[in-house]
Amino acid sequence: MRTLLSFFFSQLVVIILINFYYYGKFNFTIKSMWRKNEITFSGDEYWDEWERDMCDNPDKDETWRYWDSLCFRKFQNFEEVRIEVLSWSPPLVIYRNFFTKKQVESYLQLLKIQSLEEQEVVDEKGKPFISKVRVANGTVTPFDQYPEAESLLNTASRLIPAIDFSISEDISALSYNPGGHYAVHYDYLEYEEGSDDEFMNEFGNRMATFIMVFKKATSGGGTLFPSFGTVVRADAGDAFLWFDSKENGEMDMNVEHGGCPVYDGQKVISTIWVRSYGQRLFQEHNRNRSFDADVLLRSY
Ligand SMILES: *[C@@H]1O[C@H](CO)[C@@H](O)[C@H](O)[C@H]1NC(C)=O
Numbered sequence: 259m260r261t262l263l264s265f266f267f268s269q270l271v272v273i274i275l276i277n278f279y280y281y282g283k284f285n286f287t288i289k290s291m292w293r294k295n296e297i298t299f300s301g302d303e304y305w306d307e308w309e310r311d312m313c314d315n316p317d318k319d320e321t322w323r324y325w326d327s328l329c330f331r332k333f334q335n336f337e338e339v340r341i342e343v344l345s346w347s348p349p350l351v352i353y354r355n356f357f358t359k360k361q362v363e364s365y366l367q368l369l370k371i372q373s374l375e376e377q378e379v380v381d382e383k384g385k386p387f388i389s390k391v392r393v394a395n396g397t398v399t400p401f402d403q404y405p406e407a408e409s410l411l412n413t414a415s416r417l418i419p420a421i422d423f424s425i426s427e428d429i430s431a432l433s434y435n436p437g438g439h440y441a442v443h444y445d446y447l448e449y450e451e452g453s454d455d456e457f458m459n460e461f462g463n464r465m466a467t468f469i470m471v472f473k474k475a476t477s478g479g480g481t482l483f484p485s486f487g488t489v490v491r492a493d494a495g496d497a498f499l500w501f502d503s504k505e506n507g508e509m510d511m512n513v514e515h516g517g518c519p520v521y522d523g524q525k526v527i528s529t530i531w532v533r534s535y536g537q538r539l540f541q542e543h544n545r546n547r548s549f550d551a552d553v554l555l556r557s558y
């Protein structure tokens with residue numbers, strides 16, 4: 259009887275200790291979450307508290323509750339495409355495991371031998387200038403110069419037939435160390451009336467943004483979409499895409515977004531900005547409204 263009792267008490271002590279351990283852990287996560295918001299970095303004045311909260315606390319994301327937040331599996335010439343729809347209209351979708359490990363590694367290797375430079379941002383007229391709105395290093399990797407970049411473009415063209423990826427700017431890579439970020443902004447360019455931009459005249463404005471992920475930060479570094487109340491937290495090999503313009507080619511005001519501050523580790527992404535002229539989607543749609551994600555799920 260005595261041994262039974264002492265066994266019982268020793269178990270009780272173990273249970274209490276385990277509980278203390280988890281309570282401590284729980285407390286620690288709450289504190290570290292709260293502390294992130296307190297972390298300062300160059301350009302943090304461009305972020306408001308609500309936005310940083312969204313970035314730092316995955317529990318604030320509500321999109322998983324939407325009845326129409328769905329995952330799709332689609333076959334394109336026998337190749338599997340996994341699509342998560344975060345917003346239908348305007349479309350914001352994640353392509354999971356879109357690139358192979360080999361593609362990811364080769365592209366990272368290419369960036370290692372390229373020198374990345376401190377990034378500038380463009381003003382309304384497309385003129386670059388240094389600003390703490392964006393703190394990152396980057397470079398361009400034109401697909402006609404680098405097979406590693408061409409391979410990415412080929413995969414995107416093959417698996418996303420709704421969009422002509424060849425009508426686009428040079429693929430541009432960005433690397434964010436701790437302290438790196440890009441405050442909330444639009445990708446659609448607002449040129450002044452009558453301004454003469456050759457690229458714009460030939461290819462039109464930005465229609466869609468396609469982001470490829472090569473390295474995920476160990477803390478921070480998601481992509482915030484305030485209007486959708488969501489933060490895209492994608493892994494290496496994933497890609498995500500949204501439309502910058504409405505069906506009539508005008509700017510879509512719902513797709514402002516920001517690169518959340520990186521706290522730890524390194525984030526490496528690369529972007530293809532697709533331009534609008536010659537895109538068949540504009541021949542099929544021309545209303546004064548956002549596109550629907552249906553156009554990305556359809557088979558061609
Ligand atoms: C940019 O590169 C410099 C030099 O390698 C590095 O010290 C800095 O942390 C980088 N900045 C970001 C935001 O990644």
Ligand SMILES: *[C@@H]1O[C@H](CO)[C@@H](O)[C@H](O)[C@H]1NC(C)=O
Nearest residue numbers: 504506508511545546547548
């Ligand atoms: C397009 O739609 C927006 C919002 O629904 C509206 O404010 C605007 O006046 C419309 N533009 C035209 C040209 O109909």
